[in-house]
Amino acid sequence: MTLSVRNLTFAYGEHRVLDGVDLDLRPGELCALFGPNGSGKSTLYRCLLGHLRHGGTVTLDGVDLGRLRPAEVARKVSYVPQQHSNPFPFTVLDMVLMGRTPHLGGVFGPRPADVAFCAGVLDQVGLADQRDRLYHTLSGGQRQLVLIARALAQDCGVLLLDEPTASLDFGNQMWVWRTVRELARSGRAVLVCTHEPNHVRWFCDRAVALGRAGRLVADGPPAEVVTTDLVTALYPSVGALAVTADATIAPAEAYRPLPVGVSAGSAGSRQDEPTAE
Template identity: 45%
Template sequence: MSDSSAAPAVDLRDLRISLDGTPILAGVDLTVATGEWVTVIGPNGAGKSTLLRAVGGLLPAPDAVRLFGTPLGELRRRERARVVATVAQSPVVPPGMAVLDYVLLGRNPYIPPLGRESAADLAVVHEVLDRLDLTGFHARELATLSGGERQRVFLARALAQGATLLLLDEPTSALDIGHQQEVLELVDQLRRTHGLTVLATMHDLSIAGEYADRMVLLADGRVVASGPPDEVLTEDLLARHYRAHVRVIPGPHGPLVLPTRPTLKSR
């Protein structure tokens, strides 16, 4: 990779993606600074997951995406895997695979061809499993875990990868509120102590606003608002683009979005 000490972690310029002939992203510009946490929000079908897949190299957009100053198309697969790790909403789970073996897949970018994982690789994996409250799950098959437990295993694999850019697509959708907080606090701690950069999508707007440095609101494949959470999570913007009735009140770590019932019309 090129010397990119001053380059942003993510730089999107006129990102356009169509799937089966249908435009999904219609010219997105977005910059994420190294060490920043940016959360993309928007109604269903806005293009949030598509944006993350393009940044992760899973959709063809090599000229529109730069990672740490290098065009995505210039990164070989193993190089890209050392830079960016993705936690998808519904990853493919190999049948019969145990938790330890699945998380070890995150170390593949560092294992030589035809080689085996080292003691250092195993140490990384065990540390991540411990931090995600998964100690004791090593031999369990993924298929036997609850949705929340699997979600933590998916995150463990991404963290074991050691990448400096973490893409989180609805990372807490299957978690109870306690594990939601544990997972997000861990990600934020790693961001602060290891310079991790986070680009996430989230449906829970209050939780999103508590952790993000900056939020980006997508609608109809375009950026319609970008800024600190208190500038994006406004009653006007949410009513306009989500067609939702909400109240937004200040919270200790960010705006709190409270759904409210529409006013009933008297008969």
């Protein structure tokens, strides 16, 4: 299933956030989306899902997404939001079962097969023993894993994940990247938003970068997109960067202690940073 975006524009009132975004997300491809805070990545996801009225078009295998009913979209596209709170007393298993809802007909509840499927997904994310706990009592990382489990339970051709590893420990971060890579290998189209340039280089087939002016400023293989030039242009405060022999991007001055008498707080104002487009 191919998700195609053409000339997508969006503004919150007078505040233009996205400006002429073109993007094709193809089956079998794990694509990273990265860019500075506030550049519009989450807004782009919400436009792709049809949650925000935008200019331009979003199509799924050539069909305008705006013409599909929400349940049809939910059978084709799953989404892991960046943040999520649920004040209602749903259990972990209830939350994951919500991923099956678009696949259930009429007024019927989940079938035993749906419960078994979701229990299996919870086992995959390492939360099998938490299934009867209330979702809102879990830790931040555990809640993030539940949202990922819900998206896996939804079992769609297109997966959109907004910073899915942000709250996770190192082991779970690697598990998520391995999982999304396997999903792409199995023919899904996967778009993952991340702030970690090395993860883009290590795991992804392709990378797109969103600049502060709401335009895509790069699109291609990670080694060609996630360069020291682009990273320092997007994030001027990181200073000099170096690519090590194993292709890891690291600050050139990493681990160098601050000179005596210089506190982290006196490291300089960021107010005058140039803005990368």
